[in-house]
Amino acid sequence: SIRKFFAGGVCRTNVQLPGKVVVITGANTGIGKETARELASRGARVYIACRDVLKGESAASEIRVDTKNSQVLVRKLDLSDTKSIRAFAEGFLAEEKQLHILINNAGVMMCPYSKTADGFETHLGVNHLGHFLLTYLLLERLKVSAPARVVNVSSVAHHIGKIPFHDLQSERRYSRGFAYCHSKLANVLFTRELAKRLQGTGVTTYAVHPGVVRSELVRHSSLLCLLWRLFSPFVKTAREGAQTSLHCALAEGLEPLSGKYFSDCKRTWVSPRARNNKTAERLWNVSCELLGIRWE
Numbered sequence: 147s148i149r150k151f152f153a154g155g156v157c158r159t160n161v162q163l164p165g166k167v168v169v170i171t172g173a174n175t176g177i178g179k180e181t182a183r184e185l186a187s188r189g190a191r192v193y194i195a196c197r198d199v200l201k202g203e204s205a206a207s208e209i210r211v212d213t214k215n216s217q218v219l220v221r222k223l224d225l226s227d228t229k230s231i232r233a234f235a236e237g238f239l240a241e242e243k244q245l246h247i248l249i250n251n252a253g254v255m256m257c258p259y260s261k262t263a264d265g266f267e268t269h270l271g272v273n274h275l276g277h278f279l280l281t282y283l284l285l286e287r288l289k290v291s292a293p294a295r296v297v298n299v300s301s302v303a304h305h306i307g308k309i310p311f312h313d314l315q316s317e318r319r320y321s322r323g324f325a326y327c328h329s330k331l332a333n334v335l336f337t338r339e340l341a342k343r344l345q346g347t348g349v350t351t352y353a354v355h356p357g358v359v360r361s362e363l364v365r366h367s368s369l370l371c372l373l374w375r376l377f378s379p380f381v382k383t384a385r386e387g388a389q390t391s392l393h394c395a396l397a398e399g400l401e402p403l404s405g406k407y408f409s410d411c412k413r414t415w416v417s418p419r420a421r422n423n424k425t426a427e428r429l430w431n432v433s434c435e436l437l438g439i440r441w442e
């Protein structure tokens with residue numbers, strides 16, 4: 147019963163997905179892979195968008211066998227390179243007329259200071275800007291497929307994040323823990339602003355905290371690796387961690403809660419900074435400037 151308590155909320159909807167198209171970033175492992183497995187088992191065509199196609203293929207073949215759904219496809223997407231994001235989107239748009247569910251799941255945590263191919267600090271570049279650009283490029287397909295949903299996997303860590311507009315690339319000061327928290331706050335603010343701009347389109351969006359989950363996310367921190375192992379009965383499995391993403395992607399009647407943040411399959415409070423419309427709008431504008439896009 148202790149395990150059951152820590153396993154958290156469960157996605158209880160029976161919605162089936164024949165004919166539906168799903169893209170999940172970082173679905174070769176961890177929470178993303180389990181999300182992909184469940185959506186494939188419900189009959190969707192699932193695109194595993196990942197930076198390492200070999201790892202993606204190994205996850206996909208396991209899911210195909212497990213779910214008896216042959217429509218699990220792997221495509222290259224490196225969120226640390228806008229050229230790769232554009233190439234992925236171009237390929238996808240040529241291949242698919244519809245997109246019903248986009249799950250922005252991939253993430254990095256506490257990596258040593260580095261920059262993406264476009265000169266963005268890696269947490270900001272991969273966790274926020276990469277998904278921001280991907281969503282922008284796929285948005286028309288989501289709109290024509292409405293009702294459609296965008297799920298952004300954030301974290302409870304957003305509570306200690308803030309958006310350092312004066313030093314967005316952390317060039318003056320870098321803390322790998324805080325850089326992660328800032329990027330997860332950016333996910334919540336992006337969700338909030340996106341929901342506002344998508345009103346009336348039939349596309350809705352949700353931010354998610356999956357729980358504390360056993361996965362490869364802690365790979366850059368030996369302390370967290372140790373903590374995760376020591377407290378393993380209290381840490382969710384990846385399947386348990388996928389439940390809130392699945393709930394936000396599938397549950398009926400969630401549309402009025404577009405832009406909100408969920409944990410354990412329930413709407414949950416966000417930090418005051420994550421409720422600031424001015425910050426959300428400013429982050430939106432700065433993100434467009436950095437990426438060289440016009441997104442009204």
Ligand SMILES: NC(=O)C1=CN([C@@H]2O[C@H](COP(=O)(O)OP(=O)(O)OC[C@H]3O[C@@H](n4cnc5c(N)ncnc54)[C@H](OP(=O)(O)O)[C@@H]3O)[C@@H](O)[C@H]2O)C=CC1
Binds near residue numbers: 178201226252272
């Ligand atoms: N685990 C936890 O306790 C928590 C996780 N989260 C969030 O959940 C999400 C999933 O994380 P989780 O499954 O735990 O972690 P994992 O590390 O197991 O999975 C992360 C995925 O993101 C991919 N990824 C990393 N960088 C890039 C990139 N540049 N381009 C494309 N894909 C990339 C990884 O690919 P590769 O395998 O090639 O490295 C991997 O597929 C993240 O957004 C994370 O912030 C939030 C709160 C807690």
Ligand SMILES: CC1=C(/C=C/C(C)=C/C=C/C(C)=C/C=O)C(C)(C)CCC1
Binds near residue numbers: 301373380
């Ligand atoms: C205190 C404590 C824990 C540590 C929790 C931590 C450190 C959570 C970090 C969450 C992160 C990094 C989220 C990522 O987005 C455990 C191991 C659950 C066991 C119970 C006691």
